Amino acid sequence: MLKFYFNGSPNPTKVALFLEEAGLPFEPAPIDTRKGDQFAPEFLKINPNGKVPVIVDGETIVFDSNAILLYLAEKTGKFLPATPSSRGELLSWLMLAATGLGPFCGQAVHFKHFAPEKVLYAHKRYQYEAHRHFSVLNDRLADRPYIVGDVYTIVDMDVWGWARMIPFVLGDDAWSKYPHLKRLFDEIDARPAAARAKTLKDRHPFKPEMDDEARSHMFKHLAA
Known part of the structure; x- marks a missing residue:
């Protein structure tokens, strides 16, 4: 059985969505990053x-959420574009999420909520780029139901993982700027598989507090 190392953050949650949508059995393996599980020697080996x-997956190890989504989609033949000619679109938008949306949202969250000192330039830079990426996706969805045309794919799952965080990334009123993305988000978020993916973390004992111990594990650069 496939073993899934995860926590409740956006990147694992979008993989959980695929596993639930595809009905793939998996063994959950929680990694509590606030307790430093990610630095355990047995985890660093994989x-x-x-x-x-x-x-x-057997003898195959895949890390990075985008690589996992692509690997699972190609293995199962599910949640891929309907035509081979759409593969270029799939890869392009998947990489936009991988190299743009996720990293910029992650840094926007860090400088908005967790940086030990306020750095105005960094805050404005990452807020702008997070907004820009969500705007590109919103515009893409203005004339199509899904990001790669008429079919629900791993790209939509990928974007859903971070779109869930829009109020936390950009503020409580940010959704009003992305009506087309909100339509897609609401559709995916209402799916039973999404409900199961979001609550996976609740079935395991993760540390809830972002205290000094958690910061020492998650932001090791502060001690470097």
Whole structure:
């Protein structure tokens, strides 16, 4: 059975969505990053980068949420475009999420909520880029139901993982700027698989507090 290393953050949650949508059985393996589980030697053996998510599928190890989504989609033949000619679109938008949306949203969250000192330039830079990426996606959805045309794919799952965080990233009123993205988000979020993916973390004992211990594990650069 596939083993899924995860926590409740956006990247593992979008992989959980695929697993639930595809009906793939998996063994959950919680990694509590606020307790430093990501630095355990046995975990670093499967992902030297010390990040979640990771899947172990027999002898195959895949880390990075975008790589996992693509691997699982190609293995199962599910949630891919209907025509081979759409593969370029799928890869392009998947990489936009992988290299743009996720990293900029992550940094926007850090400088908005967790940086020990306020750095105005960094805050404005990442807020702007997070907004820009969500705007590109919103415009893309103005004339199509899903990001790669008429079919629900792994790209939509990928974007859903971060779109869930829009109020936390950009503020409580931010959704009003992205009506087309909100329509897609609401559709996916209402799916039973999404409900199961979001509550997976609740079935495992994760540390809730962002205290000094958690910060020492999550922001090791502060002690470097």
